[in-house]
Amino acid sequence: MSTHVIGGSPARLGGLDRVTGGQQYVADIHLADVLHAKLVTLDCARARIISIDTSAALQVPGVRLVMTAADLPQPVPRFGPQFEDRPVLAVGETKYHGEPVAAVAADSKDAAEQAAALVKVEYEELPAVFTIAAALDPAAPLVQDPALRLDDPLARTNVLREHHFGWGDVDAVAASADLVVEGTWTFPMVTHFAIEPHAFMAAPDGDGIAVWSSIQHPNWLQKTLAKILGLPLSKVRVFAPDPGGGFGGKQHVKLEPLVAFMALRASRPVRLVLTLEETFQTVRRNSTEVHVRSGFRADGTLVFRDIESNYLLGAYADIADRTVTKGSYAAVGPYRAPAARVVARSILSHTTPSTAFRGFGNPQPIWAVESTMDEAARALGIDPLELRLRNLARRGEEIIPGDTPADGDWAQTARKAAELVGWGTPLAAGRGRGIAFGIKSGPTTGLSYSTVRLLADGSVIVYAGTSDMGQGARTVFAQIAAQELGAPLDWITVVMGDTAVVPYDQQTSASRSTVLMGNSVLAACRAVQAKVRAMAARVHRVDEALIAVEAGLVRLPDRVLPIVDVLGPGLGRLGGEIIGNGEMRKDAEPGHPLGGSAAFYEFNCTAVEAEVDQGTGDIVLVRYVTVSDVGKALNPAQVRSQDEGAAIQGLGHTLMEHYIYDERGRIRNLGAIDYRIPTSMDLPLEFISETVENADGPGPYGSKGMSEGALLCVAPAVAAAVRDATGVVIRDLPLTPERVWQALQERSNT
């Protein structure tokens, strides 16, 4: 029995099912009498709904139900994690291209599709806003009904919230800066494009309801549905099968309430699986315009940062304003900054509702801020790595007054990345190098319960409400249990995704699960160990104080036994099991701008060597290095997967991804043909990911959370390399060949 599983890379739990086709995603779950649902949407962004005629649709054989807002409780329930602004179905008005106005449920997918096409909606297209400038225009139509936020002075604008952070006196110290670098950087609208489209299913369940969803936060969903349906939590059972990719796009409630109402109305299970096109209309990342002024002394010391960020949200807030808060709060970067001012706005628009997306509001300001570091380095004649290192916070130094200080040896991470990319070594002609640093705050509050059951034969069941959407949480928790209780890994079952069985977990986000749920599982295992210790004392008639239980072993004064050898005699003829519960709580800190200080930081350094084809604008990533400070890699293979995966996802928005809207706010490039994401052929020619592990994290065995860090710095590192190779500065993403070529043309023309 191996107790050295921490730091090993055992086969992923759930891997076998995934390679044999046995893994059941929501769309694969068979319910005998399920009805198939299809959404009815309009071919425009914002429209006043005049009438909906369902008569033709209802004539289609096999159609059981056509639901519109009129069929829902009145007033139509609204929900949302930050504002309860989103109606279950559009009420009187659609606010974005793809907002559902009706839904059909039928015996077959064909019937549902046919019927949905026969629902006749009479509508009048209305003026709408799709850009920051349009939304901020004083004459702009309002996206949100001011009545929804009566006490808010901003209610008669499209600014949902304006956030202010900062310290020191920027205007006072600005004069002492020898150099001020200033500019505006834009970040495009991009979508998550999980390969599993969102899927939802609901079925009446006795006097309650059962819901299946690809949701990342099953307990949030349970709470929201209970409120909307007027049911006690105990009567709302949420099944959350492992999502086929989440990346934040499946964090919060989307269409589950609609499907739930349909199931209750039809008295039958109803399933809705979105098409890929519909997912583009359902979730995206905030796009931004970030204006940064960074002031430096001649020796490169950072004097101040003055940031103004406009984030363009969609028509409903979802959790998108929180991303603005979190991203802006840490926008100054992992540096010592004597003075800082950050103003960040969440601006509503008649577009796809934005939501959480890996990086959670940080990649956008980092794109701008790190670009100013690069520009400052060039202007001052200081090496870009050196400039950053000079300002980089050392372990224990505050980067944001009053918040968690720097919690790692970040310089070590940066130097490792620099070395791996060959920073400072001679470059072949036509090539350039770029480097960028980034941090993201981990969870600021959280609550994870878990239960561990040590069964009579030494096998273990772990209950943990985390969502395993590919990051491998299931495996990590099993590794912890294996390490602590001595069970072989394949004797451990991890149960997730069932609110009737698994205790409460607040959410799976902010790279929190290894730290929060991991510590909870660890605590549960320790609770089991304590009971084993008491059992051993009884069985061996030894004082408990003389016994230690750790790493799967019972250490008695005269010998060492594996835990399983104590269980048999300990449980006796009646049998039984040993149950331990764990709780990991990070309480809110009253008065804290984020609600709480960061549990940890994800720090990443990305360094890139690139070649630019000056004729076509193509960027070739010759060597790409990403290094993250992870504390302790409990499962190195999974850590590597996460870092490489995050980098590749970042290459998407850096090089090729963006929504294309028409003048009427309709998305032109819905679907996979004209929205490009990286393929295997888009890998950097040489792609290196490494970690720094100093066991200095708050998670089990010194781990920190990770999986978002490697996405933060992709764009600024690549753009810096392009600049180094060609001299062109580009401040807009994505860096398509056309955009790079245009910048090269402009450079030659000046």
Added chain:
Amino acid sequence: MHTFAYARPTTLAEAVALLDAHGSDARLLAGGTDLVIRLRDGSARPAMVIDVKRVAELRPAIREDSGRITISATTVMTDVVADERMRRHFPALVEAAAVVGSVQIRNRATLAGNVCNASPAADTAPPLLVYGATIVAKGAGGTRRIPLDEFFVRSGVTTLGPGELVTAIELPVPRRRMGATHVRRTRRRGHDLASVTLCCAVDEAGVTRLAYGSVGPRPLLRIDESGVLADPFAPADARTAVLEQMLADASPSPRSMRAGPAYRLAMLRVLGTRALATAIERLGEGE
């Protein structure tokens, strides 16, 4: 997807008869990589789909006969790429066929279907034009041969008459030594639709053929018989002038999502210049 009648004729006569009977209510199905997408999005709503893959006379085949290579209508891209004669005689067409979509697409998409779909961005169109391809079409009235340059009209439209189907594509084995290449511009290195697609060939007699697509309603073929382009020692401005003439009819759509017109026009020149150099180099290697 709307339903339709599905027919699977086993002889050419049967296929022609079905097409003749149903006219524009029928669509032909070969690889399906274009049609099935249209059936799904509703842009095609035929009453009948005629699957030609089991028609005996149209079975996948590449035949060589009297200085001519004939590629049957159901021959897929994968087979075009793998065929030794295609690689030897028409390397630029092989280069193009090798980048049509992914492996999965190439295992189904037919060369004939790619041509009949008549996308201006079809990657196989420029090399087929350069190599002088002829479309063999059969209808109730008999068989006719259509030079490919007279086949394309605009996006989705060819000069095939009602009731006609393509049975094969013929390519004359080049009688002169040639150097040729296919190049294109895409948004990523992974499979993509082209924003410019171009083929250039130079032969030992100094004739340069340039065909390009995705910069106007149909792919265009231009031929320079002056010898200026093929001559690496000709003055640069003379060569540029000739090249400009050959590219003058490009008219990229301003509405394209893939790339803007200015970029496409510029890339035509960049790719054209590079392809010309490669073609000359390959011609030289053949000596």
Added chain:
Amino acid sequence: MTDTIATQPIEVTVNGRQRLLDVAVHHTLLDVLRDDLALTGTKECCLVGECGACTVIVDGRSVDSCLVLAVEADGAEITTVEGLAVDGTLSALQQAFLDTGAVQCGFCIPGQLLSGTALLAESPHPTVAEIHEGLAGNLCRCGGYQQITEAVLAAAESADRAAAGAADR
């Protein structure tokens, strides 16, 4: 006003088992595999032949099953992810995917496995570039391309070792 769904009988061999089915003419092979045969291992995502999540092997060639009408597959031999393991023993490629950590969320994995299987059958010793190109039609949003490539290489090597071992006897 409503379409009567036309159906047609087809005969297909799926994972070695002959099946006689009555399929709707407009249903794709993907629809039939998932809905009629309850083989849900093959996944639905883009439905336009771009993402490869629906990849299966038909008569020895990898194809996007979302672009094949089920009726076209009449008489064909089809392999889906459920057919890769033999008598409960994973194929070398399936095992390699587990060993190299190529699996993250898993949704693209069946398609990757089918493309990888087809590639190795065609080119038993692929280079990294050939693997990238061979699997470019299988999108992985989790970004596991590097480990997926390593898995294909590892499977190729283990096939070499197995062949060498067999030859030694």
